[in-house]
Amino acid sequence: xxxxxTPLPSxxxxxxxxxxxxxxxxxxxxxxxxxxxxxxxxxxxxxxDWNTLHAVVGNRPPFNxxxxxxxxxxxxxxxxxxAEILGVQALTSQPGRYRxxxxxxxxxxxxxxxxxxxxxxxxxxxxxxxxRTTEKTSNGRPQVELEW
Numbered sequence: 001x002x003x004x005x006t007p008l009p010s011x012x013x014x015x016x017x018x019x020x021x022x023x024x025x026x027x028x029x030x031x032x033x034x035x036x037x038x039x040x041x042x043x044x045x046x047x048x049d050w051n052t053l054h055a056v057v058g059n060r061p062p063f064n065x066x067x068x069x070x071x072x073x074x075x076x077x078x079x080x081x082x083a084e085i086l087g088v089q090a091l092t093s094q095p096g097r098y099r100x101x102x103x104x105x106x107x108x109x110x111x112x113x114x115x116x117x118x119x120x121x122x123x124x125x126x127x128x129x130x131x132r133t134t135e136k137t138s139n140g141r142p143q144v145e146l147e148w
Contacts, residue, residue: 074146
C-alpha cells in the first residue's frame with residue numbers, strides 16, 4: 001500500500017523522471033527500456049506497476065505544487081532537501097516559469113570543499129513546469145530540481 005503523505009507528480013513529470021532514469025542507466029552502459037523505467041518509477045512511488053500509478057494519477061484532480069505551504073523535496077546544487085514553499089509567483093513575462101522561495105527543513109551545505117562550509121536554509125529560484133531551473137551547476141545539473 002502506498003503512503004499518502006507525498007503528493008504525486010503529474011503524468012508528464014513522471015514520464016520525465018523515467019526518461020532521466022533511463023539516461024542515467026545508459027551512462028553506466030546499462031540500457032533499460034522505457035517501459036522498464038516506467039515500472040521502476042512506479043515502484044519508487046509504492047505502486048505495483050506503471051498501469052496502477054497511471055490510473056491513480058490520471059483519475060485525480062490535478063495537484064497544484066505551486067501553492068503556498070506546499071511540501072516539496074528535491075536537490076539544490078546537488079544536495080538533497082525537503083522544503084516548504086514560502087512564496088510563489090507565475091512570471092507573466094515568461095509563461096510556464098515560476099519564481100519561488102523555498103525554506104529547507106534542514107540547512108543545505110552549498111560548498112563541496114571538506115575544509116569549508118556554507119549553509120543555506122532559504123533560497124529563491126525560478127523553475128519551469130517540470131520543477132527545474134534553467135541555471136545549471138558546473139557539471140550541467142540544474143541548480144534546483146524539485147521532485148513532488
